[in-house]
Amino acid sequence: MQTADLLPLVLVLAAVAYGFAYMRSRAVAAPLGGIRNLKALPAYYAARAALWCAIPALIILGAWAAFEGKVIQNMVMASLPAELMPQSAGHASLTLSQISNLAAGKLNPAMVPDGISSAAVLLQELREQSSRFKSLLVVLIAVLGGTFAWTRVAPTINARKSVELTLQRLFFVCAAVAILTTIGIVFSVIFETVRFFGKVPMSEFLFGTNWSPQTALRADQVGSEGAFGVIPLFTGTLMISAIAMLIAVPVGLLSAVYLSEYASPRMRSVVKPLLEMLAGVPTVVYGFFAALTVAPFIRDLALMLGLEASSQSALAAGLVMGIMIIPFVSSLSDDVINAVPRSLRDGSLALGATQSETMKNVIFPAALPGIMGGILLAASRAIGETMIVVMAAGLAANLTANPLDSVTTVTVQIVTLLTGDQEFDSAKTLAAFALGMMLFIVTLLLNVIALKVVRKYREQYD
């Protein structure tokens, strides 16, 4: 049976265990004079049986399903005769897909060497065996667990305590998923990055000014080396993010100021949701807008002014990214401005300052740390933004300061390197993970600093 079918089966078994334990607890209680003589309500005995039935079985099932494919793959590959043993990772994935296509009946067995077709037979066999063992083991564990808990329905045992403890531990595991995710991210980028630095020296990566990751397919091709200098990607990312921040910070900040200080409640209730709508638009929509409307417009405008502009200019991507970030800046600054104590504002107004003077000389300085935190968060979002730049910025890694030129960014390169042909071992693929690691570190640093600043600022007025 497949994992998808086993999952409901385990749940059904758990329900059955629940029912049996419920009945047994009532039966046990009956001679004693009713369920009030039990240590816990029948539902708790029943729930305990269901948990005993489901949890171990689901753990086994999850672990098996997670590693089944990989283990079978390795066993099949190991069974290949020496002359068919793949030499490279690319070859290995080719052989593997050949074997699995053969096993699925999509390929004519006459067209491949004997070793491959016998491997396909082995693959089929192993899959069936694994599936049989898995089903058997999971059902057995579920039944055993359920039965064990069923035998332990007794008036002297407090089932509520154990059920509650188990639930609490389950809740903890769910909370720990956040840690697991972080660990997963860190390890998935670190491993590949270390392998990448085995192929390309770190100094070349960090300080190289030439990025052309196309490695040659054949050894005798021209320019087969590939260059992995990250500087042009960095400057490209910085340029686009800087343009975005130049749009988003003034517009977002001034909107927030106006909305919190001048706007009538009615205007606020209309404008704020509209601004938030800007934040809810998916990035692919902004990308479409940037690539098909803004970029051609900017190119035509530049031509009219007698300037040379690329049809994938950094300006177009940055401009649209700025629009995307406006609501982010405005809502964060709005929060911060509203957190400034009323007394500061009233004091300034009572001294005869106008509203704008109060804003500029009292509230703004008081809110500055919080606003800086918000701007840092917005910057980290701009740096990590992917779809707008994938669709509207270019692929060529130009080291330029001209916003009308086409530049590329870290995120664009990650997507390009990983959506083309798939070799898990080439420097090209690994480079994407190294870029991912840099991106992760930079955004993490920005976030940590921003959160610290914001928290410190909040404490100041709490």
Add this chain to the structure above:
Amino acid sequence: MTKPGSHAEREGSQAELIRRSLKRRYRKERRFRLYGITAISIALFSLVILFTDIISKGYTGFIKTTVTLEVHLDGELMYLNDASDPEQIAMADFQAPIIKAMQAYFPEATSRADRRELSRMTGSYASNQVRDLLKENPDWLGTTRTIEFPAHDTVSVYVKHSGDPGYSIRLSEQQQRWTDELLSKGVIDTGFNDVFFTSGDSREPSNAGILGALVGSLLTMGITLVIAFPVGVAAAIYLEEFAPSNRLTDFIEVNINNLAAVPSIIFGLLGLAVFIGLFGMPRSVPVVGGLVLALMTLPTIIISSRAAIKSVPPSIREAAEGIGASKMQVVLHHVLPLAMPGMLTGSIIGMAQALGETAPLLLIGMVAFIVEIPDGFFSSATVLPVQIFIWAGSAEQGFVELASAGIMVLLAFLITMNAFAIWLRKRLERRW
């Protein structure tokens, strides 16, 4: 003693000074206000431009151009005498009867070049359409049938967009004349694009639809919801109600806050390395996409669920504890039901974010060209935003309007979800 007059005089001059500066200060005040209004106008103006641009580009995506022909399914012409024989079907020429049917309107078009141009009036899959019809109804062979074909992309662009500077007309003069004539005869016609809502992707814009991506999105969102909602709520309950204040709890909280701000593409790398690389799961399937999006939305759900739990007043907890409920009973029987509306609202907003997310799905291979409508969690699929991305980057002109039409569909879903969340909050939220 100073003279009384001079004091008053000095005061008067100071008041004068202030009065004079007032004008300047008020001017500054007005200017500051103006800046604010300008900023808001810029933001709202961009919103309006964005929406008008999408709608003006995309409404034609909901219109299809069709060519309806009386096709005589002549066996001799197609080299076919038995439509139930798969071998003959594989060899037959299904383009010929379509060209013949077109020639009924333009008898003068007989040269090779003319025939080629005629065949490029109907979409590239017109012959496949005839083949499939004959496969289904072998007895149609030799009869004359009225068949509605999608028009060729170039014809469709000409019909819908002639005069629009954003499109270039790629029809020959002759084809333009033909199209005009067929339009006046009602052979070429426009109508509501039902194909767009009933089919998967295609290389030909007139055959491409959004249903495949829609189903893919639903499957992916299903997985995301099933994982992210229970795990998120459970994590929030633990952190709010049970977590001891120690280093581990602090570490979990820091992790959640940071994950909320990690760029989405990093989650794509995680999915690629862990789910596909380590666990050997297949590429481009909704299960992997759903898992990745679940991890991505988890922080949003946890943060909003915690806020919902926090908003339940302590008096409820104290009352329940007072009549002897255990901590877990207090939480499950009293706090959770009261916090549920807030949790649901936060989750719907998180799901809306996940629905619009593209970047991580590109990395796990959900960007493949997939014609079939996915039929399960393990079949290759794509999702709405990725489909829009694919179409936006396609060469044929017809795909641009499809991409904008797809954006409208996506936005309609997002607006519905957000409106539902707001309605839910208004409806179920309790003020304490």
